[in-house]
Amino acid sequence: MQYNAFGQNATPYSIGNTYKIHSKILKEDRSYILELPSSYKTSKAKYPILVLLDGEISYHSHSGILKQMTEGRQIPEMIIVAITNVDRVRDYTPTNYLTNLNGSSAVDNHKTSGGSAEFLKFMEEELLPKIEKTYRTSAFKTLVGISHGGLLVGSAFLSKETSFNAFVSMDPSFWWDNQYLIKQLENTDLNQIKDKRIYVSTADKFENFDRIPHVFTTNINSQENFNTTLKNKGFSPNQVAFEYFKEENHWTVALISLYQGMQFIYKGLKMKNAQESTLEEIITYYKTYYNGEFLPPENEINAIGYYHLKNDIKKALPFFKLNVSNYPTSSNAFDSLGEVYMGSGDKEKALKNYKESLRLNPKNANAKKIIEQLSAKKNN
Amino acid sequence: MQYNAFGQNATPYSIGNTYKIHSKILKEDRSYILELPSSYKTSKAKYPILVLLDGEISYHSHSGILKQMTEGRQIPEMIIVAITNVDRVRDYTPTNYLTNLNGSSAVDNHKTSGGSAEFLKFMEEELLPKIEKTYRTSAFKTLVGISHGGLLVGSAFLSKETSFNAFVSMDPSFWWDNQYLIKQLENTDLNQIKDKRIYVSTADKFENFDRIPHVFTTNINSQENFNTTLKNKGFSPNQVAFEYFKEENHWTVALISLYQGMQFIYKGLKMKNAQESTLEEIITYYKTYYNGEFLPPENEINAIGYYHLKNDIKKALPFFKLNVSNYPTSSNAFDSLGEVYMGSGDKEKALKNYKESLRLNPKNANAKKIIEQLSAKKNN
Numbered sequence: 001m002q003y004n005a006f007g008q009n010a011t012p013y014s015i016g017n018t019y020k021i022h023s024k025i026l027k028e029d030r031s032y033i034l035e036l037p038s039s040y041k042t043s044k045a046k047y048p049i050l051v052l053l054d055g056e057i058s059y060h061s062h063s064g065i066l067k068q069m070t071e072g073r074q075i076p077e078m079i080i081v082a083i084t085n086v087d088r089v090r091d092y093t094p095t096n097y098l099t100n101l102n103g104s105s106a107v108d109n110h111k112t113s114g115g116s117a118e119f120l121k122f123m124e125e126e127l128l129p130k131i132e133k134t135y136r137t138s139a140f141k142t143l144v145g146i147s148h149g150g151l152l153v154g155s156a157f158l159s160k161e162t163s164f165n166a167f168v169s170m171d172p173s174f175w176w177d178n179q180y181l182i183k184q185l186e187n188t189d190l191n192q193i194k195d196k197r198i199y200v201s202t203a204d205k206f207e208n209f210d211r212i213p214h215v216f217t218t219n220i221n222s223q224e225n226f227n228t229t230l231k232n233k234g235f236s237p238n239q240v241a242f243e244y245f246k247e248e249n250h251w252t253v254a255l256i257s258l259y260q261g262m263q264f265i266y267k268g269l270k271m272k273n274a275q276e277s278t279l280e281e282i283i284t285y286y287k288t289y290y291n292g293e294f295l296p297p298e299n300e301i302n303a304i305g306y307y308h309l310k311n312d313i314k315k316a317l318p319f320f321k322l323n324v325s326n327y328p329t330s331s332n333a334f335d336s337l338g339e340v341y342m343g344s345g346d347k348e349k350a351l352k353n354y355k356e357s358l359r360l361n362p363k364n365a366n367a368k369k370i371i372e373q374l375s376a377k378k379n380n
Numbered sequence: 381m382q383y384n385a386f387g388q389n390a391t392p393y394s395i396g397n398t399y400k401i402h403s404k405i406l407k408e409d410r411s412y413i414l415e416l417p418s419s420y421k422t423s424k425a426k427y428p429i430l431v432l433l434d435g436e437i438s439y440h441s442h443s444g445i446l447k448q449m450t451e452g453r454q455i456p457e458m459i460i461v462a463i464t465n466v467d468r469v470r471d472y473t474p475t476n477y478l479t480n481l482n483g484s485s486a487v488d489n490h491k492t493s494g495g496s497a498e499f500l501k502f503m504e505e506e507l508l509p510k511i512e513k514t515y516r517t518s519a520f521k522t523l524v525g526i527s528h529g530g531l532l533v534g535s536a537f538l539s540k541e542t543s544f545n546a547f548v549s550m551d552p553s554f555w556w557d558n559q560y561l562i563k564q565l566e567n568t569d570l571n572q573i574k575d576k577r578i579y580v581s582t583a584d585k586f587e588n589f590d591r592i593p594h595v596f597t598t599n600i601n602s603q604e605n606f607n608t609t610l611k612n613k614g615f616s617p618n619q620v621a622f623e624y625f626k627e628e629n630h631w632t633v634a635l636i637s638l639y640q641g642m643q644f645i646y647k648g649l650k651m652k653n654a655q656e657s658t659l660e661e662i663i664t665y666y667k668t669y670y671n672g673e674f675l676p677p678e679n680e681i682n683a684i685g686y687y688h689l690k691n692d693i694k695k696a697l698p699f700f701k702l703n704v705s706n707y708p709t710s711s712n713a714f715d716s717l718g719e720v721y722m723g724s725g726d727k728e729k730a731l732k733n734y735k736e737s738l739r740l741n742p743k744n745a746n747a748k749k750i751i752e753q754l755s756a757k758k759n760n
Contacts, residue, residue, distance in 0.1 A: 010399055011397060012394035013395055013397060017391060063444070
């Protein structure tokens with residue numbers, strides 16, 4: 001893709017690495033592109049995993065959007081794993097079905113279809129265990145795909161064995177095999193899926209569907225059918241979002257779907273009215289959010305601590321204590337706690353926390369300065 | 381940023397190259413990240429340039445979004461040049477102004493401010509000439525920036541010497557130095573700017589402005605003031621878009637602004653009702669669109685040709701002829717024209733065009749097959 005016109009002066013701009021893994025289940029070598037979060041190297045935290053399908057197409061734009069959303073604090077830092085394709089029709093479809101969406105024969109292009117169960121097994125039993133063994137990961141996992149990839153996201157959502165918690169399915173091929181997936185959904189026990197969260201987007205423009213409106217309608221209908229069936233089963237409306245994009249087509253809908261979908265998946269990670277809540281209310285809230293997969297976010301708790309610090313140091317202290325307890329490798333959490341003890345005149349505890357902060361981050365100039373001041377005073 | 385945990389198996393995933401250029405104007409070395417369009421190597425076409433500011437932050441996500449928008453045919457292929465920062469306050473601001481947006485002293489952090497004229501000169505006289513000398517570029521140029529970078533986009537828009545045609549200014553710092561830019565706009569001759577197109581976005585959430593509503597309002601007001609002043613001058617409402625994002629803040633607004641902004645910049649590149657228009661109407665339309673900077677898009681003209689081909693081969697022919705005339709290095713344009721001549725029974729002209737198509741792309745198996753058939757018949 002990249003044409004290097006004057007090589008002597010050019011340094012490649014890299015946004016991750018491609019890795020290989022041999023799959024015994026799929027009996028082939030597979031590749032994935034992986035990028036660790038910015039803070040990975042300097043922290044000891046565990047990170048959620050996000051798996052992207054159609055990696056060779058999606059990775060560049062999707063990882064860029066996710067990175068910028070992370071920096072804007074719309075979503076937490078994640079380890080991104082983008083699986084590249086060998087045979088997407090085979091891997092992403094649940095049945096061997098030899099007909100195109102427009103009704104024409106697909107004997108050739110759907111020949112290998114029907115391998116999604118094997119592909120899901122590959123992800124659960126080979127790929128994810130390797131990622132979890134190699135990196136510091138939390139248990140929370142998101143799966144993102146478009147079109148046939150969106151169909152696979154739907155299959156994963158209904159799978160008993162899935163370890164994914166959140167699903168972004170963009171303009172998915174739910175029409176596949178007379179809406180096979182919706183029949184599967186009808187036969188799925190609500191308890192098995194009720195704690196998951198799923199976002200489904202639909203594109204309204206049909207330019208890419210042979211410009212044939214009724215073909216296009218078949219696709220949209222299947223998506224609406226999925227949504228209705230899910231709600232009729234008693235699935236919580238708070239756990240599913242179904243978004244309709246009037247101005248997007250099957251290809252352009254990905255960018256806006258990812259942006260909206262990820263905000264939906266992480267809706268509530270920043271607790272509403274947290275500043276007015278007690279510490280107990282906040283702790284209880286995060287115990288129920290995704291079944292306690294996420295600790296109260298460090299930066300939010302820190303901000304609330306400083307908010308209370310202006311009026312009531314006693315009220316503020318437990319928030320800073322919570323952060324050092326939840327994030328025992330965060331230099332900043334200890335720095336903040338040190339600052340509170342300084343303010344309350346407890347120089348011994350202040351010194352102890354600043355020392356721990358400096359130990360965790362030897363570049364913390366503020367901690368260094370205060371430790372020197374406190375030590376100097378002690379010696380006087 | 382990237383932590384490589386098992387290097388033996390990892391291949392860097394690169395999305396461009398970083399290059400260095402020495403600037404005599406700025407008296408320093410500068411860097412930029414550059415990516416050529418996917419088709420660059422195999423085509424002989426000239427491409428528009430898009431310059432991104434704050435390259436080290438913006439490049440990953442913005443180039444990804446642009447790439448996917450290109451593949452979805454929302455925008456044409458472009459050469460992307462992302463300039464990385466040395467001193468963004470110096471380079472992006474028009475005056476030396478030592479006060480922050482919230483009124484506090486900025487003696488330290490604005491110390492170097494006021495260098496935008498020099499930075500614009502660097503772009504026009506050093507960077508762009510180098511890009512134009514090195515690559516096949518068309519004359520059309522777009523500039524994209526956020527915050528102080530958005531302010532620089534505004535300064536470029538008003539500059540007499542600018543070669544940029546289109547401007548995307550995201551939540552710009554138009555408040556700078558008592559709205560210095562708006563005073564500049566008031567004194568700018570309409571004729572100098574009337575052919576340009578500018579998109580300005582505004583973020584409605586003020587979390588990032590010290591949570592002080594009136595500070596935030598100052599910023600928004602300056603942007604609205606810019607918009608009003610521009611329209612009062614008689615600037616065409618079709619050439620400016622001003623978009624207000626209720627749910628975005630100063631940092632998160634970039635992604636959606638780029639997506640919407642680029643669609644606005646290229647609005648009309650796909651002519652409305654082109655299928656129902658005569659060839660002359662289409663040619664006239666593109667002569668006025670951005671003063672003729674763009675030829676009628678090859679794929680659109682090709683599609684219209686095939687549309688007419690179903691009913692009237694005589695009506696279709698000129699469209700295919702236009703494409704080989706406008707895109708003399710496009711293998712597909714000659715392949716299509718060959719197909720039309722085949723359909724009309726003019727085997728000699730068909731053969732000539734298929735041969736040219738194969739010469740331009742030796743991998744064109746279809747052309748190869750038909751040439752063999754036609755040559756075989758000739759010899760019988």
